[in-house]
Amino acid sequence: MKASELRSKSVAELKEELKALLRAQFSLRMQLATQQTNKTQDLRKVRRDIARVQTVMQQLKTNQSTN
Numbered sequence: 001m002k003a004s005e006l007r008s009k010s011v012a013e014l015k016e017e018l019k020a021l022l023r024a025q026f027s028l029r030m031q032l033a034t035q036q037t038n039k040t041q042d043l044r045k046v047r048r049d050i051a052r053v054q055t056v057m058q059q060l061k062t063n064q065s066t067n
Contacts, residue, residue, distance in 0.1 A: 001049050006056040014060075018053045021046055 006014065025046045031037040 001052060003052050003056060006053060007059075011057065011060060014053055014057050018050065018057070021050045021053065025050065 006017070009017070025043065028037070028039075028043045028046060032040065032043065
């Protein structure tokens with residue numbers, strides 16, 4: 001997911017996206033712990049997507065407080 005796609009979403013949509021990504025991260029961590037998957041790169045992608053969503057949310061918060 002690209003940051004430009006995230007910037008076009010509302011805060012509520014970003015929160016829902018973050019919830020979904022956190023669930024996916026938990027699921028992947030459990031799969032890795034129980035050795036049901038070997039796709040460690042998926043966990044890395046999800047972590048980075050979470051960081052992107054949180055960054056965009058923080059930028060929106062900062063922009064609202066300065067305006």
